[in-house]
Structure formats: structure tokens, C-alpha cells
Amino acid sequence: MTRNLLAKLSPGATTAQPEVTNTWYSAMTPQAAKKIAEALADKKPKKELVNKVPYYKITHNGKEIVVGCAVGHLYGLAEVEKKKGFQYPVFDIHWVPTSEISKGASFSKKYLNVLKKIAKGADIFTVATDYDVEGEVIGLNVVRYTCKKKDARRMKFSTLTKNDLISSYEHAATHLDWPQAEAGETRHKLDWYYGINLSRAMTTAITKSGMFKILSTGRVQGPALKIIVDREKEIKAFKPVPYWQIELDGTTKGSPIIAWHKEDKFWDKKKADEVMKKLVELDTDPQTVRATMGSLFALPIVRLADETALSRWHQDLRAAGLPLLVVASSAHGQRAHFEVDYNRPLTLLVGSERHGLPSSIREEADVLVRLPMVGRATSLNVAAATAALVYEVIRQRSVAAATDPGTGRPV
Numbered sequence: 295m296t297r298n299l300l301a302k303l304s305p306g307a308t309t310a311q312p313e314v315t316n317t318w319y320s321a322m323t324p325q326a327a328k329k330i331a332e333a334l335a336d337k338k339p340k341k342e343l344v345n346k347v348p349y350y351k352i353t354h355n356g357k358e359i360v361v362g363c364a365v366g367h368l369y370g371l372a373e374v375e376k377k378k379g380f381q382y383p384v385f386d387i388h389w390v391p392t393s394e395i396s397k398g399a400s401f402s403k404k405y406l407n408v409l410k411k412i413a414k415g416a417d418i419f420t421v422a423t424d425y426d427v428e429g430e431v432i433g434l435n436v437v438r439y440t441c442k443k444k445d446a447r448r449m450k451f452s453t454l455t456k457n458d459l460i461s462s463y464e465h466a467a468t469h470l471d472w473p474q475a476e477a478g479e480t481r482h483k484l485d486w487y488y489g490i491n492l493s494r495a496m497t498t499a500i501t502k503s504g505m506f507k508i509l510s511t512g513r514v515q516g517p518a519l520k521i522i523v524d525r526e527k528e529i530k531a532f533k534p535v536p537y538w539q540i541e542l543d544g545t546t547k548g549s550p551i552i553a554w555h556k557e558d559k560f561w562d563k564k565k566a567d568e569v570m571k572k573l574v575e576l577d578t579d580p581q582t583v584r585a586t587m588g589s590l591f592a593l594p595i596v597r598l599a600d601e602t603a604l605s606r607w608h609q610d611l612r613a614a615g616l617p618l619l620v621v622a623s624s625a626h627g628q629r630a631h632f633e634v635d636y637n638r639p640l641t642l643l644v645g646s647e648r649h650g651l652p653s654s655i656r657e658e659a660d661v662l663v664r665l666p667m668v669g670r671a672t673s674l675n676v677a678a679a680t681a682a683l684v685y686e687v688i689r690q691r692s693v694a695a696a697t698d699p700g701t702g703r704p705v
Contacts, residue, residue, distance in 0.1 A: 326363065327348065327361050330361055333456040333459040335350075335354065336352070337352075337353065339361070344404075344408045344411065345408070347362075347405055349412055362408055362409050364402070364405050364436070365405050366392075367431075367432055367435075368406045369390065369392060369435040370389070370399075371390075372395050380497055380498050381494070382498070389439060391406055393406070416441070418446075419441050419446040420447035421437060421448050422449035422451070422463075422466075426474070427474050428478060430470065430471055430475040431478035431479055433448075433475075434470060445469055445470055446469075446470055447466045448467040448468075448471055449462040449463055450466075485513050488516075493512075496510075496511060497509045537560060538563055539554060539566075540560070540570065601655055604655065605658055608620060608658060616639050617638050618640070618641065619640050619660055620661075621659060621663055622661075622663070623644045623645070623651075623662075624664060625664060626662065627661075629661060631665055631682065633663075635690070637690055637691055641658075643656070644676055644680050644683070645676070646676055647673050647674065663683075665679055
């Protein structure tokens with residue numbers, strides 16, 4: 295009879311499967327071993343105990359299988375020749391049972407002994423560890439050092455359900471996943487070289503300063519600690535700089551609204567004060583502020599004390615030699631808005647859509663312009679009317695800037 299060894303290790307398993315089969319299986323935990331045995335067994339698994347370590351004997355499709363269990367890594371890296379003191383650097387290392395490295399892992403020795411015992415009669419081995427880098431290293435070491443084999447079949451499963459385990463067993467790969475195994479072994483060795491050698495160097499250095507303390511670092515631990523320390527230094531070196539923010543707290547359409555000034559943070563208090571002063575001077579209600587979509591804070595705005603102030607301002611500008619043109623919008627304007635030349639200093643006067651401009655303001659105008667209307671409408675709202683007028687001003691000035699003043703031809 296040929297024995298088939300199926301071992302579920304921590305976190306996976308190793309198996310062997312010949313034509314007439316007696317299989318050995320080692321699981322990550324006794325509970326996992328039990329699930330695997332129950333999934334593959336044609337009948338109820340037979341539980342055996344050696345030094346309180348369980349393993350299971352089952353039959354699967356006429357093949358005898360033995361399912362054992364391990365507890366994590368059964369092998370770890372250690373120096374080939376252990377010397378006294380903290381010698382470094384050390385690069386001559388090999389795999390040995392974890393029970394020989396750490397007293398805390400002494401319990402794993404009895405699991406390793408049971409796996410060796412039930413592996414002796416197997417002919418074909420299948421690794422069924424968790425399908426990841428660590429699982430591959432666990433399986434590889436059991437195959438090499440426990441089963442004394444160079445390769446093994448490989449089960450791949452993601453759950454411990456019966457269907458998944460049976461499918462994984464029946465469709466096992468013919469070889470270990472060597473890229474994963476070699477990657478995992480490389481990582482373990484680099485962790486050892488980096489962690490042990492640098493930890494010993496640091497401990498030796500502090501010992502020479504007159505004190506003794508075990509210092510530890512590692513491939514991940516060291517860089518992570520460096521990031522934390524650097525960040526802590528930045529926090530301690532941080533000098534808070536005061537800033538100011540302007541918040542609008544109001545309602546719109548019956549719902550509360552909160553908005554921040556587009557500058558977000560004002561690092562200069564004077565600028566924040568200027569904005570707040572402008573709001574106070576304008577005495578503008580929140581709806582008007584929102585309607586400007588932020589333009590209120592980006593444009594210079596002046597509030598005149600009375601209507602005569604506008605007239606005096608125009609007189610002062612003209613007295614200074616400014617060729618000022620004052621244009622007022624009116625439904626009864628003599629000229630269409632696009633018939634006026636706006637290529638000079640300009641004041642646009644626009645009144646409310648319901649009442650228009652007061653007569654005293656309208657009299658300031660050099661020319662009254664109208665916006666062409668179609669249908670029954672006789673006027674636009676003040677925002678739309680102003681937009682149309684300003685657009686025409688910008689259009690004319692853009693065209694003028696792109697033409698030769700002497701010939702009028704495009705430049």
C-alpha cells in the first residue's frame with residue numbers, strides 16, 4: 295500500500311497522494327485540521343492523539359489520508375555558529391525548528407514531532423497552506439526539513455468550505471508555487487539581516503557609552519519609527535500663525551446656508567477688516583451678497599451720500615480733463631445700446647426694473663440708450679440689463695485694441 299501525506303500547516307497544509315493512497319495532512323490549528331478532515335472524508339474521520347496533539351485518519355475516494363496540524367511557522371532563521379555577545383554583521387544563517395530559537399515557541403516541538411511521525415510512510419506530498427507568501431514558506435520548510443523532499447504538489451483554496459477543499463484537493467498543482475516560496479524566504483532573510491545586525495549594532499553602541507539597554511529595529515520598524523519621529527519634530531517646531539475667516543450665516547428659500555469668503559483664510563487682518571468694512575458701509579442684505587456670487591468682494595464699491603454727490607463727482611472728473619461719457623439706460627432711450635461709442639472713460643447708470651432711474655440721476659447722462667426688446671416685454675431686470683451693457687462695452691474695447699488706429703484694419 296502507498297501512503298499519501300496531506301499536511302495542513304499554519305496557515306496551510308502539506309499532502310501526499312499516490313495511486314493507492316494513505317495521505318498525511320497538517321493544519322494551522324487543530325480546528326482547521328478537523329474541518330479539512332471532515333470535508334475530505336468519505337465517512338467520519340478517526341481522531342488520533344500523540345502527546346495531546348491531534349491528527350486524523352480518513353478515506354477519500356478509496357485513498358487513505360492522514361491529516362495533522364501545526365501551529366504557525368515550525369522553522370525560523372538562526373546563526374549557523376552562535377557566538378557569545380552581540381557579534382555583527384552576521385550573514386551565515388539557516389533554518390532550524392522554532393523551538394530551538396525561542397523558549398516561547400517550545401510548544402511547537404511536539405507538533406513538529408507528530409508531523410515527522412506521520413510523514414514517514416507517505417510517498418507523495420501536497421502542500422495546502424494558505425495561498426500567500428507566508429503560507430508558501432511554511433509549506434516549503436515542512437517539505438524540505440520535515441518530509442525531506444525537494445518539491446510537492448500544491449492545493450490552493452480561499453475558504454475552508456467542503457466544496458472548496460474537495461475541489462482544491464482534486465485539482466492540486468504538481469509543484470509548489472516557487473516564485474511565492476522564494477519571495478517569502480527572501481523576505482525572511484532580509485528581515486533577519488536588517489533587524490538582527492542593526493539591533494546588535496545599536497545595542498553595542500549604547501553599551502560603549504556607559505549604559506546597557508537592548509535596542510531593537512527592523513526592516514519595517516525602523517523606517518516607520520523614523521517617519522513618526524520626523525513628524526513629531528515638525529509638530530514641535532510648528533509656530534502657529536493667526537489668520538481670519540469671514541463666514542456668511544443666513545437663509546435662502548427657507549433653508550439655512552453657510553458660506554465662506556473665497557479667500558478662505560486671511561493672513562493679513564487688514565484685508566479682512568477691509569472686507570468687513572465694505573459690508574458694513576454697504577449695509578447689504580444677505581440675499582444681495584449671495585446674488586453677486588462673490589463679485590461684491592472682488593470689485594471696488596462706493597456708496598454716495600446723496601444724488602448731488604454723483605453730479606459733483608462727474609464735475610470733478612471733467613474739470614481734471616477726463617473726457618467722460620455718462621450713459622444711462624432707459625426704456626425711452628434715443629439710441630440702441632450698441633450705437634454708442636464706448637471707447638472712452640465711461641459711467642453707466644442703471645436703475646431698478648420697476649421704477650428706473652430717478653429724473654435727477656437721468657439728467658446726468660450725456661446719452662440715453664435702450665436695449666432692443668422683442669414681444670410684450672418692455673424691460674429686463676437690472677442684472678440682465680447691466681450684463682448686456684457691460685458686454686457691449688467690453689466687445690467694442692476689445693475690437694478697438696485689436697485694430698490699427700490709423701487704418702482701422704485688424705492688427
